[in-house]
Amino acid sequence: xxxxxxxxxxxxxxxxxxxxxxxxxxxxxxxxxxxxxxxxxxxxxxxxxxxxxxxxxxxxxxxxxxxxxxxxxxxxxxxxxxxxxxxxxxxxxxxxxxxxxxxxxxxxxxxxxxxxxxxxxxxxxxxxxxxxxxxxxxxxxxxxxxxxxxxxxxxxxxxxxxxxxxxxxxxxxxxxxxxxxxxxxxxxxxxxxxxxxxxxxxxxxxxxxxxx
Numbered sequence: 001x002x003x004x005x006x007x008x009x010x011x012x013x014x015x016x017x018x019x020x021x022x023x024x025x026x027x028x029x030x031x032x033x034x035x036x037x038x039x040x041x042x043x044x045x046x047x048x049x050x051x052x053x054x055x056x057x058x059x060x061x062x063x064x065x066x067x068x069x070x071x072x073x074x075x076x077x078x079x080x081x082x083x084x085x086x087x088x089x090x091x092x093x094x095x096x097x098x099x100x101x102x103x104x105x106x107x108x109x110x111x112x113x114x115x116x117x118x119x120x121x122x123x124x125x126x127x128x129x130x131x132x133x134x135x136x137x138x139x140x141x142x143x144x145x146x147x148x149x150x151x152x153x154x155x156x157x158x159x160x161x162x163x164x165x166x167x168x169x170x171x172x173x174x175x176x177x178x179x180x181x182x183x184x185x186x187x188x189x190x191x192x193x194x195x196x197x198x199x200x201x202x203x204x205x206x207x208x209x210x211x212x
Contacts, residue, residue, distance in 0.1 A: 001131065001134070001135060001136060001137070001138075001178070001179040001181075002040075002136065002137045002138070002176055002177070002178060002179075002189070003127070003130065003131075003138055003139075003140060003176070003177040003178075003179065004037075004040075004042070004137070004138070004139040004140065004174050004175070004176055004177075005140050005142060005147050005150070005174070005175040005176075005177065006033065006056070006060075006139055006140065006141045006142070006172060006173070006174055006175075007141075007142070007143065007144050007147060007169050007170065007171055007172065007173055008022075008026070008048075008050075008052040008053040008055075008056040008141055008142070008143060008171065008172070009022045009023075009025075009026030009027060009028075009029040009030045009052065009055070009056045009059070009171050009172050010022065010023050010025045010026035010029060010171045010203075010208065011023060011026060011052045012026070014086065014087070015084055015085060015086055016079050016082045016083050016084060016085050016086075016087075016090060017076055017078075017079045017082075017083045017084075018083070018084055019050050019051050019052075020051060020052065021051050021052065021055055022052055022055050022056065022059075025202065025203055025208075026052070026055075026056070026171060026172075027055075027059060028200070028203060029056075029171050029172035029197060029203050030055070030056045030059035030060055030172055031059055031062075031063075032172070032196045032197060032200070032203075033060055033172045033174075033196055034059060034060040034061070034062060034063030034064060035063055035196070036195075036196040037060060037063065037064060037139065038063050038064065040137055041136065041137050042064050042066055042137050042138065042139050043066055043067075043135045043136060043137055043138055044066050044067045044068070044069060044133070044135060044138050044139070045057045045060060045061050045064065045066060045067075045068050045069070045138070045139045045140075045141065046068075046069040046070070046071060046074065046126070046130060046138065046139070046140045046141070047068070047069075047070055047071075047074065047140070047141040047142065048070070048071065048072070048073075048074035048075040048076070048141070048142050048143060048146075049070050049071070049072045049074075049075060050075050050076060050143070053074070053075075053141045053142060053143065054070060054141075056141050056172065057139075057141040060139065060141070064139075071126045073122040073123055073125065073126045074123055074126055074140065074142045074143075074146060075142075075143065075146075076142075076143035076144070076145050076146060077110070077113070077114050077116070077118075077119050077143070077145030077146065077149065078110065078112075078113035078114040078118075079110045079113050080109070080110040080111050080112030080113025080114070081094075081110070081111045081112040081113070082094060082110060082111070082113070083113075094111065097110075097111060101163070102163070104158075104160050104161045104163055104164075105160060106160050107158075107159040107160045107162075108160070115159070116145075116148070116149040116152060116153075116159040116160070116162045117149075117159055119145060119146055119149040119150075120149050120150065120153045120159070123142075123146050123149070123150055124150070124153065127140075127150065131179055131184070144165075144169045145162075147165070147169060147175055148162040148163070148164075148165040148169070149162050151165060151175070151188065151191075152165075154177070154186050154188065155188065165191075168191075168192050169192055170192055170194040170197065170204060170205055171203075171205070172194070172196075172197065173192040173193060173194040173197075174190065174192075174193040174194070175188075175190065175191050175192060175193070176188075176189040176190045176193070177189065
């Protein structure tokens with residue numbers, strides 16, 4: 001069984017974890033991903049209930065036309081008191097927390113929010129539900145914090161080190177898990193595959209140079 005973990009398309013606001021639609025670039029990312037996934041025989045698309053994830057999944061599904069499922073437990077990690085703030089404000093107001101977190105010594109909860117273990121505790125049951133459905137191939141549109149937390153858990157890494165993946169997840173990139181039969185072990189097949197975006201550099205993270 002193959003599970004494609006997909007980070008949602010680029011949202012239309014640079015503020016922290018606001019529940020907003022996709023930007024025009026995000027819609028284009030999702031369209032290109034939908035075209036690429038046509039050949040993968042995806043049987044269903046699951047997503048979180050946040051607008052940017054649902055919209056990404058729906059645009060992908062314009063190409064695939066497969067059953068859709070939505071699960072709240074796939075939503076982004078809660079950034080707590082940081083949510084709705086700009087990067088500059090966060091860097092100033094939460095300087096001490098960010099410095100401590102960057103050491104990657106402990107799985108710290110965001111002030112007023114969640115830690116990686118909290119995300120694993122709510123998202124892994126959804127992954128297990130998906131596995132029980134016995135698809136051959138399924139797509140799951142979720143968020144960077146969720147993908148990073150799940151990968152650390154699945155790979156047996158310390159959850160405090162989920163930041164190792166932080167700067168490398170492209171919007172609408174594919175991270176592929178393989179559920180091996182008969183033992184059900186989950187393996188990582190590929191990480192952050194964004195070949196479908198490479199002909200459009202303005203759609204890559206390095207192309208988003210004008211945060212407002």
